Amino acid sequence: MTPQPRTRTQLPKRTVSIIGTGSYLPERVLTNAELEKMVETSDDWITSRTGIRERRIAAEGEFTSDLAAKAAQSAIENAGITAEEIDLIIIATITPDHFMPSTACIVQTKIGAKRAVCFDISAACSGFLYAVEIAQQFITSHTYNTILVVGADKLSSIVNWKDRNTCVLFGDGAGAAILRHRAHGHGVIATRMGSNGQLAELLQVPGGGCACPITAENAGERLNTIRMEGRETFKHAVTNMVESARQVLDDAGLTPADLACVIPHQANLRIISAVAERLEVPLERIMVNLDRFGNTSAAAVAIALDEANRTGRMKVGDYVLLVVFGGGMTWASSVIQW
Ligand SMILES: CC(C)(COP(=O)(O)OP(=O)(O)OC[C@H]1O[C@@H](n2cnc3c(N)ncnc32)[C@H](O)[C@@H]1OP(=O)(O)O)[C@@H](O)C(=O)NCCC(=O)NCCS
Helix, strand or coil, X not given: CCCXXXXXXXXXCCCEEEEEEEEECCCEEEEHHHHHCCCCCCHHHHHHHHCCCEEEECCCCCCHHHHHHHHHHHHHHHHCCCHHHCXXXXXXXXXXXXXXXXHHHHHHHHHCCCCCEEEEECCHHHHHHHHHHHXXXXXXXXXXXXXXXXXXXXXXXXXXXXXXXXXXXXXXXEEEEEEEECCCCCCEEEEEEEECHHHHHHEECCCXXXXXXXXXXXXXXXXXXXXXXXXXXXXXXXXXXXHHHHXXXXXXXXXXXXXEEEEECCCCHHHXXXXXXXXXXXXXXXXXXXXXXXXXXXXXXXXXXHHHHHCCCCCCCCEEEEXXXXXXCEEEEEEEEC
């Protein structure tokens, strides 16, 4: 009998490994002391309520695609591949350079990834893990082999610098990872994602889209900047991060005690501490860099992952939990064996 060709669905599932990471933070440092001169706040309030001491702000002519391209180049070098090997570029961002073209297409040109298919996704601070899960699906289904995933945001472009409730929290940056199947290698073990659009108004940028365009009449209302109900957002962040972390650990057949490192979204040290306490993971096993970079949205967990990689926080074979929460509302957790 003539053998039938194997269709993609019949091919064995493949493990997806992170084979390289990278990040980029703009040079300009904005300290809490400088914010004291801009709005009615204090270093003491910001540090004690959030844990943030300083954040990075992109230069005027430096866009999300520039941050993303630099993080991508550093991940490409770390992975030891060339840009031509990349099959797909996924950029998670809520601050694209333009509505069209996608920031991924702009990054493709900047890094010379001529063969890549490119698109952006929007899941706010959860975007990087959403993008990793999309990449995982493409690799396990044998559609693509080598995928660049970037979380990048220039939040300074959508912050209302007169609103002390929000302007002290955010910063600019980008983090990147190269994903590829590695035979018999370690990789992403399980991922859980969640969304609740009923809570959308707790954290939003109300204007600038087609539902509420910026016009000469409403320009003064700064509708194209971030609005947030901080206290409510805080509660949902803790609840959903803990629940999705527990679910994904269960999926992976692991307990918090098995984790060598937890890399959470970097929004507020009190959120991170509450999550750590409920999961019963000691703080020394939690990656924290928000004191230096603030909340960089989709970039935050990716920058922390790169820092954990480059500083040797994760050894080969270690179990690592990544857990994020953001506008939408959206959340996600992944367990990776490094
Ligand atoms: C925003 C956040 C830091 C505020 O901390 P909080 O302890 O909840 O503070 P509250 O919002 O209850 O405000 C307490 C007081 O501080 C004031 N305040 C707010 N921002 C301030 C600032 N930068 N400096 C000084 N005072 C400030 C408020 O006006 C309020 O004053 P009032 O009691 O007189 O009304 C916190 O709620 C938070 O981190 N929320 C979640 C953020 C988040 O995760 N966002 C992104 C998800 S990706």
